[in-house]
Amino acid sequence: MxxxxxxxxxxxxxxxxxxxxxxxxxxxxxxxxxxxxxxxxxxxxxxxxxxxxxxxxGGNGAGTNPEQLFAAGYAACFQGALGVVARNEKVDITGSLVTAEVGIGQNDEGFGIIVAIKATIPTVDAAKAQELVDKAHQVCPYSKATRGNIEVTVSAA
Incomplete structure (x- = not known):
């Protein structure tokens, strides 16, 4: 079939x-x-x-954990995508920061993760910042890899 x-x-x-x-x-x-x-x-x-x-x-918290490593990779990748979008639009994003929060918890299938991306772009207004972040979310390889698999929210300040 x-x-x-x-x-x-x-x-x-x-x-x-x-x-x-x-x-x-x-x-x-x-x-x-x-x-x-x-x-x-x-x-x-x-x-x-x-x-x-x-x-x-239930761990001792003595080392890093996979969620921290994933958050670090996602934040760096998303910052790179934001830079590509900004350069293409000739927008200055000097001083911008991207924070990725990765949560893990139980779901119907065992465990799952959730991601919140927060970008701070001090050189543009809030509307333009959100527009850039939304566009970066479309081109970021981590965003593409997770799309449809986990909940990812993006926001800008």
């Missing part, structure tokens, strides 16, 4: 958003041992950290 037309459209959109292996410019490699209560390191030695669940989840 074939998939429904909506299912086909979804698969086509997913394929359209994918990149081909030949188009990959950089690949990051990280290895974890002992999951959320162990260590994670990159193959180039630039990152080597102890990971522990936060105290709120």
């Amino acid at each position: 074939g998939a429904s037309p909506a299912g086909n459209r979804y698969q086509e959109e997913k394929l359209f958003m994918a990149i081909q292996q030949s188009d990959v410019k950089y690949t990051a490699v990280a290895t974890a041992e002992n999951g959320r209560d162990g260590r994670v390191a990159t193959d180039d030695g630039q990152l080597d950290v102890v990971v522990n669940p936060p105290k709120e989840m």
Whole structure:
């Protein structure tokens, strides 16, 4: 039996958003041992950290945790996307900051995450800041990867 037309459209959109292996410019490699209560390191030695669940989840909170690492990556990626959008529109975003808040909690399928992106852009008014953030959310690779999978909200100040 074939998939429904909506299912086909979804698969086509997913394929359209994918990149081909030949188009990959950089690949990051990280290895974890002992999951959320162990260590994670990159193959180039630039990152080597102890990971522990936060105290709120029964851990000792002695190291970082996957949510912090995801928040750091998302914030940096989103700031880059914001810069691309601003340059394309010839808007000065000097002094801008992007904060990513990543929450984890139980859902019907076990655990899930939720993200809130907050950008502060002191050089533009609130309406223009929100417009830039909305556009950055459309081009940010992390936003594209999470779209339709987790709740992500974006706001600007």
